Amino acid sequence: ADVGTMCDPKRSCSVIEDDGLPSAFTTAHELGHVFNMPHDNVKACEDVFGKLQENHMMSPTLIQINRTSPWSPCSAAIITEFLDGGHGDCLLDQPQKTLALSDTLPGSSYSLNRQCELAFGEGSKPCPFMQPPCSRLWCTGKSSGHLVCMTRHFPWADGTHCGDGQVCDRGVCSAKHVQHLKVDGRWGKWGLFGSCSRSCGGGVQLSKRECNN
Known part of the structure; x- marks a missing residue:
């Protein structure tokens, strides 16, 4: 992708190769x-x-x-x-139609087998005995004609079944729980300004606030 071209009508684009959910x-x-x-x-x-x-x-x-x-x-x-x-x-123009985000987690729509196929091709399957579950997706693949286990270093998709009554949550196998309704936060208080980025001339001081009120 080009850098800083968001509103350039001829260069506002990115090219991404589809290699699975990651x-x-x-x-x-x-x-x-x-x-x-x-x-x-x-x-x-x-x-x-x-x-x-x-x-x-x-x-x-x-x-x-x-x-x-x-x-x-x-x-x-x-x-x-x-x-x-x-x-x-x-980006401030009003969209003609709003796209609603799905409330379901990706792992409930894509099985572990399908996640492997999306990442490494048809026929790829989860590698057995690659523990712990959820932390990193290991799948079968071929290298020089031999069957091997491969990874792209990303976890199983959130919501993937990983045990009785358990699903993956941020790379950890956790008890399945009812999803809570999302509530938009409001701005919290501004933090203190940090040190100046330069000792002389024009510099930058940063202060943060979070949407956690």
């Missing part, structure tokens, strides 16, 4: 580029935020995403600056 993470990563986000390891990010962990959405290599904090502070700062500068105003 393609959703690839899609989010590529959309991040269109919203002007670089990879987390670039010098511009490290100069302001220091060395970032490698488990955020804009890591150069997507392996294991931090579910509680999927986007890095650098990504958050850059998309905020991008939108505040008016570079995403084309």
Whole structure:
């Protein structure tokens, strides 16, 4: 994907290869580029935020995403600056039709066998004895004509059956429970401003607030 081209009519696009349900993470990563986000390891990010962990959405290599904090502070700062500068105003138009999000978890729609087939092709099956369940999807595949176990380092889909009365939840096999209704939060209080990104001249100070009220 091109970087920062969200409202460019000729370059506002991304190309994503479908390699199973984890393609959703690839899609989010590529959309991040269109919203002007670089990879987390670039010098511009490290100069302001220091060395970032490698488990955020804009890591150069997507392996294991931090579910509680999927986007890095650098990504958050850059998309905020991008939108505040008016570079995403084309998104403010009203959609002709609203697409309702499904209330069912993906694992209840795609069996473990189907998740393997989507990731590694028809005939692929879950590898037995790859424990613990839910944490990482291991599937059968072929390498040099031999049957092997392969992984893309992503967990089983949330909602996948993993035991009696149990389903996967964020990579952990947990007791199945009734889903609670979603309630939109409201803005919490602003936090304290951090230190300035530069000791001289124009710099940046960041303050955060969460939608948790």
